[in-house]
């Protein structure tokens with residue numbers, strides 16, 4: 001289910017004193033099975049961009065094409081949202097049903113899927129996010145914050161999207177919750193889903209994603225595999241994103257004659273590379 005974005009721009013409140021060009025000149029192609037980290041400072045246009053991919057927002061200029069369908073085609077929204085699931089920031093605030101099971105079933109029910117299939121999907125999604133079967137008939141409001149968020153994610157997963165977009169899924173979680181969220185998102189990706197994860201943690205995206213898209217002031221500043229993106233240390237620092245500690249370390253070592261390869265970006269890989277070099281001496 002490929003996505004093509006051509007010259008996309010979005011203007012909020014056009015023709016009013018509040019007019020705001022939130023994103024512009026966005027060109028992107030997303031292939032099946034990619035795991036993309038979308039990163040940028042607050043206000044850089046990340047949330048605006050992702051809402052165009054599931055047709056919640058329509059372009060002011062340019063085009064978004066999802067699996068061959070132009071999102072501006074009248075009545076295409078529902079079809080597109082069947083395939084592109086969007087988990088909003090703080091999705092736990094959108095839970096509302098009296099039991100966890102009913103809450104997760106809400107989305108697939110709206111798609112007109114039969115009862116037995118819904119039950120299967122709901123249970124699969126809840127197991128995937130690590131919610132115990134004993135909890136299925138309890139109120140979602142009695143759960144911890146992290147659990148609530150996972151139930152909300154299960155609600156989107158139960159619609160079996162081919163593309164899953166998560167807006168800042170780790171926001172507000174403690175380190176243990178963040179680690180759990182990273183594991184969960186990796187599991188989802190391993191089931192074959194294309195994942196787009198919005199984040200402002202370079203460490204998170206560098207650990208997880210195959211491709212990083214950096215946004216700045218409504219435009220794409222960098223787009224490529226982590227090793228390519230992290231070469232642009234100065235640009236990243238100028239837009240206050242910084243570089244993961246390991247990339248910084250590699251760069252400093254190389255300035256002092258170490259000659260470590262560009263495509264390593266964890267402390268562990270740097271250690272291995274240094275040991276290799278020492279062995280060869």
Ligand SMILES: Nc1ncnc2c1ncn2[C@@H]1O[C@H](COP(=O)(O)OP(=O)(O)O)[C@@H](O)[C@H]1O
Pocket residue numbers: 012013020021022040041042043044045046047048049
């Ligand atoms: N509903 C809106 N009305 C007017 N301006 C908006 C609206 N939503 C976002 N903006 C503006 O558009 C720009 C991009 O916002 P957003 O896409 O939310 O960025 P991010 O998700 O990267 O923080 C910001 O300047 C923001 O203030």
Ligand SMILES: [Mg+2]
Pocket residue numbers: 046047048167
């Ligand atoms: Mg946002």
